[in-house]
Amino acid sequence: xxxxxxxxxxxxxxxxxxxxxxxxxxxxxxxxxxxxxxxxxxxxxxxxxxxxxxxxxxxxxxxxxxxxxxxxxxxxxxxxxxxxxxxxxxxxxxxxxxxxxxxxxxxxxxxxxxxxxxxxxxxxxxxxxxxxxxxxxxxxxxxxxxxxxxxxxxxxxxxxxxxxxxxxxxxxxxxxxxxxxxxxxxxxxxxxxxxxxxxxxxxxxxxxxxxxxxxxxxxxxxxxxxxxxxxxxxxxxxxxxxxxxxxxxxxxxxxxxxxxxxxxxxxxxxxxxxxxxxxxxxxxxxxxxxxxxxxxxxxxxxxxxxxx
Amino acid sequence: xxxxxxxxxxxxxxxxxxxxxxxxxxxxxxxxxxxxxxxxxxxxxxxxxxxxxxxxxxxxxxxxxxxxxxxxxxxxxxxxxxxxxxxxxxxxxxxxxxxxxxxxxxxxxxxxxxxxxxxxxxxxxxxxxxxxxxxxxxxxxxxxxxxxxxxxxxxxxxxxxxxxxxxxxxxxxxxxxxxxxxxxxxxxxxxxxxxxxxxxxxxxxxxxxxxxxxxxxxxxxxxxxxxxxxxxxxxxxxxxxxxxxxxxxxxxxxxxxxxxxxxxxxxxxxxxxxxxxxxxxxxxxxxxxxxxxxxxxxxxxxxxxxxx
Numbered sequence: 001x002x003x004x005x006x007x008x009x010x011x012x013x014x015x016x017x018x019x020x021x022x023x024x025x026x027x028x029x030x031x032x033x034x035x036x037x038x039x040x041x042x043x044x045x046x047x048x049x050x051x052x053x054x055x056x057x058x059x060x061x062x063x064x065x066x067x068x069x070x071x072x073x074x075x076x077x078x079x080x081x082x083x084x085x086x087x088x089x090x091x092x093x094x095x096x097x098x099x100x101x102x103x104x105x106x107x108x109x110x111x112x113x114x115x116x117x118x119x120x121x122x123x124x125x126x127x128x129x130x131x132x133x134x135x136x137x138x139x140x141x142x143x144x145x146x147x148x149x150x151x152x153x154x155x156x157x158x159x160x161x162x163x164x165x166x167x168x169x170x171x172x173x174x175x176x177x178x179x180x181x182x183x184x185x186x187x188x189x190x191x192x193x194x195x196x197x198x199x200x201x202x203x204x205x206x207x208x209x210x211x212x213x214x215x216x217x218x219x220x221x222x223x224x225x226x227x228x229x230x231x232x233x234x235x236x237x238x239x240x241x242x243x244x245x246x247x248x249x250x251x252x253x254x255x256x257x258x259x260x261x262x263x264x265x266x267x268x269x270x271x272x273x274x275x276x277x278x279x280x281x282x283x284x285x286x287x288x289x290x291x292x293x294x295x296x297x298x299x300x301x302x303x304x305x306x307x308x
Numbered sequence: 309x310x311x312x313x314x315x316x317x318x319x320x321x322x323x324x325x326x327x328x329x330x331x332x333x334x335x336x337x338x339x340x341x342x343x344x345x346x347x348x349x350x351x352x353x354x355x356x357x358x359x360x361x362x363x364x365x366x367x368x369x370x371x372x373x374x375x376x377x378x379x380x381x382x383x384x385x386x387x388x389x390x391x392x393x394x395x396x397x398x399x400x401x402x403x404x405x406x407x408x409x410x411x412x413x414x415x416x417x418x419x420x421x422x423x424x425x426x427x428x429x430x431x432x433x434x435x436x437x438x439x440x441x442x443x444x445x446x447x448x449x450x451x452x453x454x455x456x457x458x459x460x461x462x463x464x465x466x467x468x469x470x471x472x473x474x475x476x477x478x479x480x481x482x483x484x485x486x487x488x489x490x491x492x493x494x495x496x497x498x499x500x501x502x503x504x505x506x507x508x509x510x511x512x513x514x515x516x517x518x519x520x521x522x523x524x525x526x527x528x529x530x531x532x533x534x535x536x537x538x539x540x541x542x543x544x545x546x547x548x549x550x551x552x553x554x555x556x557x558x559x560x561x562x563x564x565x566x567x568x569x570x571x572x573x574x575x576x577x578x579x580x581x582x583x584x585x586x587x588x589x590x591x592x593x594x595x596x597x598x599x600x601x602x603x604x605x606x607x608x609x610x611x612x613x614x615x616x
Contacts, residue, residue, distance in 0.1 A: 023419065041435030073416055077423035077432050079441030080395060084388055105416055107450060108381055109480040111331065115385035124385050127349030133387030142415060144452040144475060146482030167452060172417040174454030178497065183489045
């Protein structure tokens with residue numbers, strides 16, 4: 001799967017993933033009103049509103065980018081109807097030729113971990129039939145439980161040509177509370193996990209890159225540079241650009257010299273661009289055009305940083 | 309919420325939680341056949357089968373135990389229909405007076421973490437209305453992202469009288485790869501997280517116990533004893549009894565002298581008891597009675613270990 005992602009990055013010239021993380025506060029009133037008219041102010045109404053919002057944004061940006069990253073929490077908050085919107089979004093993005101990174105941050109052990117892998121990037125068998133329930137191309141995975149929590153995902157990656165991004169150094173202010181602790185082996189926890197990612201990924205190499213990638217926050221550029229060396233074959237999924245404070249110039253060292261090896265996520269900065277002063281002239285009605293403009297600006301910001 | 313759990317533990321005399329982690333392999337053929345007849349060999353058919361299986365087990369054991377712990381992965385593997393079965397199971401267990409611990413192991417940051425908290429143990433606002441989408445009483449939470457990944461859950465606990473169990477030392481063989489590493493401060497990662505649990509919990513005390521509990525595997529009894537002291541106010545949710553190898557005698561040091569402070573989970577050992585040689589005489593038709601017998605035996609095993 002990583003070679004498909006890299007191909008699409010090269011084709012679009014945009015190492016960018018749009019985070020489809022809708023909250024109702026981002027959804028223009030006219031979309032909410034229409035959804036609530038049909039379904040009431042219910043979970044179903046909210047599910048319909050975020051789905052229509054996503055659809056409009058995908059229609060406006062799909063030709064510019066290789067991938068999207070729906071954050072499942074934003075759907076799970078609306079219960080079953082929210083998860084129906086999550087699934088519709090995945091399927092629609094596939095129709096549009098986009099790679100889908102399910103930001104699910106799952107992590108468990110044994111048969112439970114197998115179940116997560118089957119549900120998101122694998123197949124489940126029911127009698128004589130088999131199904132791909134959520135059918136993402138990549139998912140994010142939490143490493144706290146050690147390799148027992150990763151190996152079932154590796155197996156699913158192999159069997160179904162999918163990929164994972166393992167949380168290594170997250171973008172949030174408190175990520176250091178555990179991740180930055182230094183062990184007696186003189187390695188931080190994030191370096192330790194980075195080395196594991198490199199090892200797990202060695203089983204799933206396709207050319208210079210592995211189906212096992214890593215999440216490293218844009219907000220920690222020095223650590224990104226260090227981790228780039230620890231896991232040379234891993235594609236780094238980089239959250240924290242834009243709303244969380246990361247800038248194009250911070251991102252240079254997340255990439256390899258071939259210009260690949262990193263994909264930068266922006267969520268609010270793209271999907272709620274119309275609420276940003278810079279794109280306010282689009283107005284609520286043209287919110288999706290504002291998102292397109294924000295993608296083009298982000299592409300330019302990253303390209304010019306990489307060109308230096 | 310913790311005082312409600314402790315009350316129910318005292319009333320039933322059983323510090324036991326039944327893990328409702330159904331796989332199709334555990335569901336008797338007559339239940340599968342009926343579900344597939346109605347819905348086909350589909351995700352809907354699987355969802356119906358696991359829901360009917362759960363219902364029969366809950367009917368057979370609800371008067372013996374304080375709580376159940378559905379593991380969401382086992383439902384997520386069947387996509388939306390699986391999650392509908394998850395929600396039906398939660399609601400039915402509430403009808404039967406059981407406390408529901410959603411084993412979701414979620415963990416994320418900022419607005420994303422708030423969304424998970426709202427969806428599982430909080431409320432989501434849609435226009436003028438508000439809803440409790442999944443409506444568990446407790447959820448399990450992953451600490452890898454630090455306090456940013458916990459605080460939104462603490463807020464939801466306060467506002468809605470709910471609780472969480474933070475993963476500290478998990479029951480699986482590879483849990484030590486990260487959790488047992490010793491930092492330069494001469495503390496292991498699991499002790500570090502244990503101390504955080506104690507601190508997070510100090511805001512949510514009800515008498516001797518806090519709404520912030522911890523997960524520590526039965527398979528690591530010495531660490532359980534050490535962690536008992538690090539987090540004296542935390543209720544410890546203990547997986548790994550039975551199928552994973554933990555025995556009643558291993559569990560004594562997870563408890564405080566008041567006989568509270570721990571709740572022991574068994575999943576396969578209870579719900580698939582009829583597949584165990586010991587309870588095979590019940591046969592497939594009486595699978596739920598086998599589960600009841602297994603709960604009674606587990607209760608006796610733990611009570612006799614604690615009486616020593």
